[in-house]
Amino acid sequence: MTPDGRSPAARSPIQSGSAGSEGSYAGFDIDVATYVAAALGVPETGLTFVPVSATTREKALVDGSVDLVPAAYPITETTERSVTFAGPYITTHTDLLVRSTSKDVKAVADLEGRKVCVTDPALMAVSDGPAWSKADSASDCLTQALDGKTDTFAANESEPAGYAGQNPGKLRLLGAALAPVSFGIALPRNDVGAPRVTAIVKNMIADGTWAKSLARNLPQLTRTGPPPLPDSRATWTTT
Incomplete structure (x- = not known):
C-alpha cells in the first residue's frame, strides 16, 4: 500500500x-x-x-x-x-457454528451422524462421525445451517464467530478450538x-x-x- x-x-x-x-x-x-x-x-x-x-x-x-x-x-x-x-x-482455531436450538450439541463427539457443512474438505479429517457436506462458499454453509439443512458449520473460528455475531440468538460457537491457523x-x-x-x-x-x-x-x-x-x-x- x-x-x-x-x-x-x-x-x-x-x-x-x-x-x-x-x-x-x-x-x-x-x-x-x-x-x-x-x-x-x-x-x-x-x-x-x-x-x-x-x-x-x-x-x-x-x-x-x-x-x-x-x-x-x-x-x-x-x-x-x-x-x-x-x-x-x-x-485462531477451527471451530463449529451450531444452531442455538441444538442444545444437545456440546462437543465434537455429539456430532455423530449429524450433517456438518464445510468449504474446505481438509476439515473432514477432524472426525469421521459426522455426515460431512461440502459447499462452495461460507455463505452457502451459513444458509444451510439457518435453513436447518445441516446441523453445524465447520470453519476457522473467526468466520463462524462473525456469522454468530450477525445472527444473535440463532447461532452459537461450539468452542471446539481444534487445529490452529x-x-x-x-x-x-x-x-x-x-x-x-x-x-x-x-x-x-x-x-x-x-x-x-x-x-x-x-x-x-x-x-x-x-x-x-x-x-x-x-x-x-x-x-
Missing part, C-alpha cells in the same frame, strides 16, 4: 468483516488494514476496499488491483509459495515492505488497538491473545 491511491482488499460479509451502507466495510480485518494504512501515511479517506474471495485474492495482488490483503489469508506452505506475508496478525497480511511475492507492515502490526498490539478491535468486532474470540510475530526484519517469504 502506498500513498499513490492503491488499495487493500476486503471481504463481504465473511468472517470478521462485513459490508455496511453505501459500500462501506467494517470488521476486525478492516481495522487492521486501516491501522496499517495510517501508519504508512494513507488516511482512511484515501482507502478503497476491494472485495476478494479465496479464489481471487492472489490474482488481485498479482495484477496490482490491490496492494495488500488483510482478509483471512492463512499462512501455509502452499500460500507462502505465491505471496509474501507480514504478521501474522491473528491466530495463523493469518497474515498478504503482499505481492517478494515485496520488500513486509517487515515494515509486521512492525506496524506489533505496534497495533502494543498500543491496545488490536485488543479493542477484537473485542468490538469478534467478542466471541476475546480469549484469543495476540499472535506470536516474527522479528520485524524478517518476512514470511519462502524461496
